[in-house]
Amino acid sequence: MGLEAALWRAVAFYRGASLVYAAALIVKNFGEYAHPLGGWAVLAVMVVWTLCATYAFSDARRRGWPLLAADLAVAAGCLLATAWVETPANIADGRPTLPVSWVAAAVLAWAVAGGKRTGVTAALLLGGVSVLVHLAAGTPGTAGPATFNGIVLLFLAGLVVGHVVKLALDAEARLARAVELEAATRERERLARRIHDSVLQVLALVQRRGQEAGGEAAELGRLAGEQEAALRALIGAAGEAGVPGRDSGGGNAQGAGAGDGHAExxxxxxxxxxxxxxxxxxxxxxxxxxxxxxxxxxxxxxxxxxxxxxxxxxxxxxxxxxxxxxxxxxxxxxxxxxxxxxxxxxxxxxxxxxxxxxxxxxxxxxxxxxxxxxxxxxxxxxxxxxxxxxxxxxxxxxx
CATH class of the missing domain: 3.30.565.10 (Histidine kinase-like ATPase, C-terminal domain)
Structure with missing residues (x-):
């Protein structure tokens, strides 16, 4: 669907923009890392996965749970690598994790794919990994407001985006259904006009002339009148039920030749x-x-x-x-x-x-x-x- 494709493009844009921000922080802080080469390695993984994920999520056939699970695993791995790359002192001081907001792209992807429940699930998993960073670095007591603010933001992103996506997709489906019903109604009305201009008029003429002629023609006129009434009732019933009519190619008996020989x-x-x-x-x-x-x-x-x-x-x-x-x-x-x-x-x-x-x-x-x-x-x-x-x-x- 068009809206769903636009949502995935938005996730891809966010993934790229947040990568630029994370790269800027790594370039700025790598001299203070406990393992500077580890910071560059994490950045390389983020760059490669951003390119791979952008390509993979662009095709609806590949947006299954294996890809979503891999996306979340890469985000969690880059997040957990902070405990090894950073010094415990910097972690205790509240320095941002290596991927910073880049990990939220995985939460957004889960929210777009499955709604608010899956989005919240991804946020809770990554929130747990954020707490593990402090445990692995030996600084569990320093997981203060900054850490929990990040977890809350992930949670809200998964909840709100998932809910809005569900509403948007439902609205698009209802709009498509309304357009389909309108097209069906217009087609039925066109068929009804064609029938009125041809079949019903002929039946009415046969009924009138048969009554005027009398004899066997009167019986023919009576049958034509019954068929006219039945056909009118059928058209009316189709209109009430919203059944689309299809024009089988019998042209309009009146005015169908207008513009013959001209392009539409x-x-x-x-x-x-x-x-x-x-x-x-x-x-x-x-x-x-x-x-x-x-x-x-x-x-x-x-x-x-x-x-x-x-x-x-x-x-x-x-x-x-x-x-x-x-x-x-x-x-x-x-x-x-x-x-x-x-x-x-x-x-x-x-x-x-x-x-x-x-x-x-x-x-x-x-x-x-x-x-x-x-x-x-x-x-x-x-x-x-x-x-x-x-x-x-x-x-x-x-x-």
């Missing part, structure tokens, strides 16, 4: 796409200059407009007129409005339709524009027609 990251002029809806009953008004959107956005806007006009044809009396207006407000937004002079809708009608699984507005229009980062405004009243205003950003988006 190219722009398309929205005017020709909307002008294709012009008819004796539909008046389309567009600016004299191109109104450009990314090709995927143009396709979705075109499909939303097609769905709005299809609702006019399906739910309004014959002879109802519709007007499509395209505007570029010059401030980064493209506005498309679809207005009709039909009977309008009573208050609450859209909510009832969405609850019944009728997705013409909820998904084919509002869902598409919402996925583009835009907004939809619907104004309707009985006897006053309906106006749907769709506003989408003209800037590029990730697809």
């Amino acid at each position: 990251d190219a722009d398309a002029d929205l005017r020709p796409l909307l002008n294709g809806h012009a008819s004796p009953a539909v008046t389309v008004s567009t600016p004299a200059t191109p109104v450009r959107l990314p090709v995927p956005a143009a396709r979705e806007v075109g499909a939303a407009v097609a769905a709005a006009l299809d609702n006019v044809r399906r739910h309004c009396p014959g002879g109802t007129r519709a007007w499509v207006l395209l505007e570029d407000d010059g401030a980064g937004d493209v506005i498309v409005s679809v207005r009709d002079d039909g009977p309008g809708m009573p208050r609450g009608r859209l909510a009832e339709a969405a609850a019944a699984g009728r997705l013409g507005v909820a998904q084919s229009i509002q869902g598409r524009i919402r996925d583009l980062g835009g907004t939809v405004s619907i104004v309707s009243a009985p006897g006053q027609g309906t106006e749907i205003e769709m506003t989408v950003p003209a800037g590029p988006r990730e697809w």
